[in-house]
Amino acid sequence: MSVKAIRPDYHGDMKDSADHYRGQQLLYIGWDRHLMFAAALCIPVPPEMPFGALQEAVLPGLYGQHPDFARIDWGRVEWLRGGQPFMPDPAASLAANGIGRGVRAVVMVRPGPEFFLLMFALFKIGAVPFHAWTPDVYQGAPTPVTGFMAICTKLAAVGATLRVFYVALGGERWTWQPLLAVLVPAVVGVLIEKLAIEPVKGAETVTLIIITIGASLVIRGLVQVFLGKNTHSLPAFSGDAPIEILGATLMPQSLWVMGVTAIVVVVLWYFFNRTLTGKAMLATSFNRVAAELVGINTNGVLFMSFAMSAALGAMGGILITPITLTSYDVGIMLGLKGFVAAVLGGLGNGLGAVVGGLLVGVLEAMGAGYLSSAYKDAIPFVLILFILFFMPRGLFGAKVTDRV
Numbered sequence: 187m188s189v190k191a192i193r194p195d196y197h198g199d200m201k202d203s204a205d206h207y208r209g210q211q212l213l214y215i216g217w218d219r220h221l222m223f224a225a226a227l228c229i230p231v232p233p234e235m236p237f238g239a240l241q242e243a244v245l246p247g248l249y250g251q252h253p254d255f256a257r258i259d260w261g262r263v264e265w266l267r268g269g270q271p272f273m274p275d276p277a278a279s280l281a282a283n284g285i286g287r288g289v290r291a292v293v294m295v296r297p298g299p300e301f302f303l304l305m306f307a308l309f310k311i312g313a314v315p316f317h318a319w320t321p322d323v324y325q326g327a328p329t330p331v332t333g334f335m336a337i338c339t340k341l342a343a344v345g346a347t348l349r350v351f352y353v354a355l356g357g358e359r360w361t362w363q364p365l366l367a368v369l370v371p372a373v374v375g376v377l378i379e380k381l382a383i384e385p386v387k388g389a390e391t392v393t394l395i396i397i398t399i400g401a402s403l404v405i406r407g408l409v410q411v412f413l414g415k416n417t418h419s420l421p422a423f424s425g426d427a428p429i430e431i432l433g434a435t436l437m438p439q440s441l442w443v444m445g446v447t448a449i450v451v452v453v454l455w456y457f458f459n460r461t462l463t464g465k466a467m468l469a470t471s472f473n474r475v476a477a478e479l480v481g482i483n484t485n486g487v488l489f490m491s492f493a494m495s496a497a498l499g500a501m502g503g504i505l506i507t508p509i510t511l512t513s514y515d516v517g518i519m520l521g522l523k524g525f526v527a528a529v530l531g532g533l534g535n536g537l538g539a540v541v542g543g544l545l546v547g548v549l550e551a552m553g554a555g556y557l558s559s560a561y562k563d564a565i566p567f568v569l570i571l572f573i574l575f576f577m578p579r580g581l582f583g584a585k586v587t588d589r590v
Contacts, residue, residue, distance in 0.1 A: 213285065217249055218266070237283050238276030368500045374405065375496025379488055402517075410514040422508040439508045446505055450498065451540055458536065467491055471534070519563060526566040530573055532580030541581065 211233050216226035227248055231240065241260065249255045265274055267284060274283045378401050386393065424438035458464035469477040470487045478484050502520075503512060510516075527546045531538025546566050554562040573580060 211280075213280070215245075215248070217252075231280065233281040234279045236277060236279055237274045237285075240280065241276065364504055367504055368497050371500035372493045372497040375492040376489060379492035383488065383492070384485065402521075406514055406517070413514055415514065417511040417513045418507070419511050420504070420507045437509065439505075443505045443509070446501070450501070451536070455536060463487075463490070523566050526570045529570055530580055532582040535580070535582045538580055538582035 210230040212228055213231045214226045214228050229244065229248070231244065246255070265272055272284070378398070382397050382401050383394065386397065389397075422437070422439045423442050426437065428435045428437055429441070430436075458468055466477065466482045467487050467490065469480075469482060470484050470491075474484050477487075499517075503517075523546060524543070527542035528539045529542070530545060531540070531542030546569065549569060550562050550565050553565045
């Protein structure tokens with residue numbers, strides 16, 4: 187970006203010349219596609235320094251802390267000079283390589299073996315867009331072979347994919363871990379629906395509730411085995427410096443929670459009210475038999491509903507963990523409070539659930555401030571008793587009329 191002086195006849199004195207830095211020049215160097223280094227680094231170097239010395243002696247001190255640096259294959263590196271590719275001469279000086287004042291050099295690492303390993307793993311698990319070819323591959327195979335290849339090899343490929351993510355791409359964990367933290371619970375939700383809910387199709391509601399509670403206890407035990415009983419934290423998305431808005435002090439993470447929640451509410455409203463799939467889910471929730479009679483695939487609806495609910499729960503956990511920490515059993519209290527918010531707003535009413543959640547949060551904060559923080563978790567349950575006794579349908583619940 188060019189800079190224009192206020193006065194047309196103004197001529198400034200360039201302060202970044204070599205004579206201001208004891209014969210050294212300022213070099214701007216960056217590492218492309220590495221979010222750990224958001225901007226180019228500026229270092230003073232002598233113009234007569236060989237380019238090979240820059241690569242071997244200077245760059246390790248700048249980027250050696252990144253775990254990917256030790257795995258760089260310098261024979262595959264692409265260098266940019268002023269935005270254009272060039273091939274440096276390691277024995278020649280920086281000046282001879284055309285790197286002078288005002289020139290920005292960038293290191294670009296071409297795809298290495300881990301990239302192709304990841305592509306192979308994604309191909310084996312049938313990820314998009316490779317999923318389009320999977321049915322054609324299995325079409326002519328016998329049923330036992332198809333079953334074996336569709337299950338065993340896919341599970342092995344999933345393990346290989348996770349290995350590639352954690353080892354080869356460990357330096358970019360903040361790029362893929364949040365996505366994986368949403369996808370894995372969604373898969374777990376689908377497995378619960380397929381293994382625990384679908385086999386008891388047509389069971390009473392109380393039976394289904396008991397089954398899901400039992401499944402949650404199993405999942406909690408497995409998480410405890412792998413992660414332990416200690417609490418875990420995540421760094422705030424936008425730092426920890428408080429922000430003052432209209433006299434109130436808020437943490438930046440709280441704004442993330444409110445903003446993402448507002449977006450999710452709008453997207454869900456559009457999904458359930460403006461799409462056929464969303465309306466099919468609503469119809470199935472009201473009357474599954476009637477939904478099947480009009481041609482709705484209720485099994486597919488349940489499949490999607492469990493995946494969506496698990497993914498949304500995981501997203502909520504990612505948002506609030508920088509504020510409240512997390513552990514293997516933190517979901518129990520959050521789930522109960524979510525149920526209280528749904529009952530308070532009116533079961534089956536999306537807007538009511540949002541309003542109920544806001545009311546529960548405000549009452550908790552007021553109770554902790556005016557009474558004691560020891561009673562904070564008890565307030566929602568006192569509230570639900572009041573609602574069930576005096577307003578069984580909640581704030582926005584529709585009246586039910588039985589025809590006889």
